[in-house]
Amino acid sequence: MQRNLFAYIWRHSRPEQIMILGLVVLAQVFYFMSLTVPKSIVNNGIQGNAFKHTKTIPFLVWEFDLSAILPGKVIRLFDGFQVDQLTYLIIMSFIFLGAVIINGQFKKSINTQKGRMGERMLRRMRYELYDRILRFPAAHFRKVKQAELATMIKDEVEPLGGFIGDAYVQPMFLGGQALTAIVFIMLQNWLLSIIVIALLAAQMAIIPRLRKPVLVLGRARQLSARQLAGRIAETADGVSEIHIHGAANFERADISERLGAIFKIRFDLYQKKFVAKFWNNILSQATPFAIYLVGGYFAITGQMDVGAVVGVLLAYKDLPSPIKELIDWDQQRQDVQIKYEQVIDQFQPEGMMPEELQRIPDGPPPPLGKELALAGVTVSEDGRVKQLDGVSLVLPTCTKTAVIGGASSGKDMLGQVLARLTLPTAGSIKLDGQDFFQLPEYLLGARTSYIGQETYLFPLSVRDNLLFGLKIRPAQPAPYDDALRAEREAFWQESERAGNPALDPNADWIDYELAGATGPADLLPRMVDALKQVELDDDIYALGLRGTIDAAARPDLAEKILKARHTLHGRLQQDTSYAGLVEPFNADRYNRNLSVAENLLFGTPLGNQFDGDNIAADPYVQSVLRDTGLDLDLQRMGLTIAETMVELFSGLSPDNPLFEQYSFISADELPNVRLLLQRLGGKGIEAVPEADRPRLMTLPFRYIEARHRLGLIDAAMEDRLLAARRTFAANLPAELRSAVEFYDFGRYNSAATLQDNILFGRLVYGQAQAEQRIGTLISDVLNELALRNSVIEVGLEYNVGVAGKRLPATQRQKLGIARALIKRPQLLIVNEAVAVFDGRTQDRIRDNILAAAKKDDRGVVWIANRPAQAEPFEQIVVMQGGKITALGAPKDLASRGGLYAELMASA
Amino acid sequence: MNLNEEVELLKGVPIFSKVEPAKLKLLAFTSERVNFAAGQELFHQGDQGDAMYVILGGMADVLIDTPNGQIAVAQLQKNNFVGDMAVLCDVPRTATIKAREDLSTLKISKDMFYRLVAEFPQMAIEIMRELAHRLEDTNQKLRAATAPKAA
Secondary structure (H helix, E strand, O other), X not given: OOOOHHHHHHHHHHHHHHHHHHHHHHHHHHHHHHHHHHHHHHHHHHOOHHHOOOOEEEXXXXXXXXXXXXXXXXXXXXXXXXXXXXXXXXXXXXXXXXXXXXXXXXXXXXHHHHHHHHHHHHHHHHHHHHHHHHHOOHHHHHOOOXXXXXXXXXXXXXXXXXXXXXXXXXXXXXXXXXXXXXXXXXXXXXXXXXXXXHHXXXXXXXXXXXXXXXXXXXXXXXXXXXXXXXHHHHHHHOHHHHHHOOOHHHHHHHHHHHHHHHHHHHHHXXXXXXXXXXXXXXXXXXXXXXXXXXXXXXXXXXXXXXXXXXXXXXXXXXXXXXXXXXXXXXXXXXXXXXXXXXXXXXXXXOOOOOHHHHOOOOOOOOOOOOEEEEEEEEEEOOOOOEEEEEEEEEEEXXXXXXXXXXXXXXXXXXXXXXXXXOOXXXXXXXXXXXXXXXXXXXXXXXXXXXXXXXXXXXXXXXXXXXXXXXXXXEEEOXXXXXXXXXXXXXXXXXXXXXXXXXXXOOOEEEOHHHHOOOOHHHHHHHHHXXXXXXXXXXXXXXXXXXXXXXXXXXXXXXXXXHXXXXXXXXXXXXXXXXXXXXXXXXXXXXXXXOEHHHHHHOEEEOOOOOOOOHHHHOHHHHHHHHHOOOHHHHHHHHHHHHHHHHHHHOOOOOOOHHHHHHOOOOOOOXXXXXXXXXXXXXXXXXXXXXXXXXXXXXXXXXXXXXXXXXXXXXXXXXXXXXXXXXXXXXXXXXXXXXXXXXXXXXXXXXXXXXXXXXHOEEEOOOXXXXXXXXXXXXXXXXXXXXXHHHHHHHHOOOEOOHHHOOOOHHHHHHHHHHHHHOOOOOEEEEEOOOXXXXXXXXXXXXXXXXXXXXXXXXXXXXXXXXHHHHOOOOEEEEEEXXXXXXXXXXXXXXXXXXXXXXXXXXX | OOHHHHHHHHXXXXXXXXXXXXXXXXXXXXXXXXXXOOOOEEEOOOOOOOEEEEEEEOOEEEEEEEOOEEEEEEEEOOOOEEOHHHHHHOOOOOOEXXXXXXXXXXXXXXXXXXXXXXXXXXXXXXXXXXXXXXXXHHHHHHXXXXXXXXX
């Protein structure tokens, strides 16, 4: 990127700038007209100056008045129409209106064009900056803060967009105006004009100088705001540490200090700005002062007539505003230039990856090659400590090599170099004679893979994360209909105008071939396979059971799940050992393991209408309760619950977590309820004021007899609630039909999870191991019906959250490994990636990876976190102090003893 | 069995016997009722302990692993209390508890227990008293066991 903003703007928006300039010049004609026509209307149309001697005057005379150049010379082309005063007034008024409209149109068009050009440039700039982030050397990310990068691209270049539209047009336009006025003054009196020019020159020399500190402060303001953004992000990232170490107030001190510094900068800025403004005003008034004084003197001494002095003054009247705007423009120019430089300076680190290495391949990526040769590879960050020290090694790409060594042996760095995450300071790596570091990224992305100790997951679904490594190029364009296609084409055209690539994220980017599939249809078994290799399939299956599907979108799957429901309930009835573990949803029985609300609704709420506490306040529900005579009983029940809660929770401190977990009444509300109960003094529900009843009403709705065990629902109450359930369903108004999905054994419930759909009932509270046993049963049934993969497919849609935080750390890492495995890399580098798992899991995952690699004759470089892991590999590299100390098959190394034996013994 | 009946039962458990009924009610309300079928284990020797159990009904065996296999060393019945060692001392389970017949228990989780103790220090005092009694009891048994040898 050019360092000069103007050169950058000119390079990318030349035609647009010229076009806008042309429009501006053209617009002046109509602008002038809209100024002169009113004069004619007042003078001739209204006051009738031109009609004093004649009834009609010629109108639309078309002549060139050249009298300014050649006295008396007028070329007349058309004599015009004769019009009377009224017609003249009407016509001129409409001409005025027309000029105003055209003038407005021009303004609109110019502003639109300026805006579009500015936005395009902004888009281009943002894209180029982002593009650079993708090409930053990995080491650079250790120096920059991500929040600062984001602030720069998001906020700091923003004002540039507004300026770009005016970058060239404004100075031309204003300069032209100012020049005209100066020329006019010059024609009147050369001495006055010299004074005016001298004063203007002083103004233009002094004002920018006064504004210099303003600019410096502006730069400081920009930097401090950027650092503030970085600091806030640090607080969010390190929030656990802050709490753990009780350092919140130290952080407060730091932020307060920074805000204080920002305040000082900003306040200084204000002061300097107003000082500059003050002098600006004084200087701009110095010119009329000079004209009065000098012009007046000339007039008195008769060297100049009064008219000329007035003319100069009038001409000068038009001068300050363009001059002032020009100075403002110049100020803005310097400001954005600084902003621009400060941003792009952060985006030109040394060692950026050449654009060429990130190009998109034309076709499927080629195979990797046969052999990697490392020669004297040395990595040293500061030139003294060498993390890798002259490592030379030949690695066939189908190697099965383990690297072992102590914590600072350099094995980790070797892995990073092989993944090109760290560039060696000396030495070379050749892939079949080609420089490893000049290979395009797509080749390594497709044919090699690397997993480090930490994996980053994108806040997408498990599936999207798993397939992330297969998206190297848009393999298959997205299917669009004609209308949409045209729309997309226009969108891409615009992208290209702003220097953005016309790549379609909606296209199918997945390289099925890499995953060993032929298309979307047979990708699922490959995904499940990859998950199995890292033992993540059970977890995703569990997520799938908790997921939902839309029966309308997946009727086949819904049908199969219904079948599983039938099978499961058959099994529950046959096998008496399951007796009492599940209470099925039965329309004719009260379910003691459901809340009162759930029993009444007997379905899953859709939307908010009947969700949570809303059900208690719903007018329809209330009418049902009134009709069935339940309302008073439920309120009575609410009163009992309230009494119990007051009794149980009164002594507890309000912040005790028990409140949130167990109490029906929140800690804030408890005192109010206690007061209410005290006022009642043991009197029944009839004494409760109307206003307090809704509050009591919500309590019984949350009550689950089997769980809360307050003994509030006896057989008679069950029957009455059942009656209310039937009334609720029978009289449900049409507009509320969509607010609930009733439990129906023969129908799939799209609002409920897969598990709830299969179970169609509730686990009974307090049965030991009910959950595990029923879980196993569900799993058995799904396996029998060959539905396990379908459930996993649903689980794959689970969103992993920001940085994958919705998954536990081990699952995140497993998903990261599966992401590397699914593309069956020719060379896989595992850099202590299994360290987070327990010992046995580590070994099993290693075995799975090794077995898969052996089957397809693919390579694995396993950087072992425990030396013992190296045992099944064909070749072992032993490292110490950044150097390779031994290398060979496990048997040979064992016979030689030395460091290898030492490491193995320690493991 | 509803909450009030559970509270009555808890009153009969030695370490809770002197705790106010209202607090016992809270303990019962916030604890889970867990039923075990005959043969199911409440917990296994060596597991990490996360809860203690009050037997509300039924019988259970206390089993200890020995080199010669599991042997039953005691039996638990209504009102007995089991699993407190693992919760109080953070040690693995020192025995396996297996339901001999259908067993109903109140499961008091470690978190809940500590929270209530923190909230009501009186409870801690009662528990200390009970543990001291137990210790005294053990000491006496130890004296009784070592006395003949010394003689």
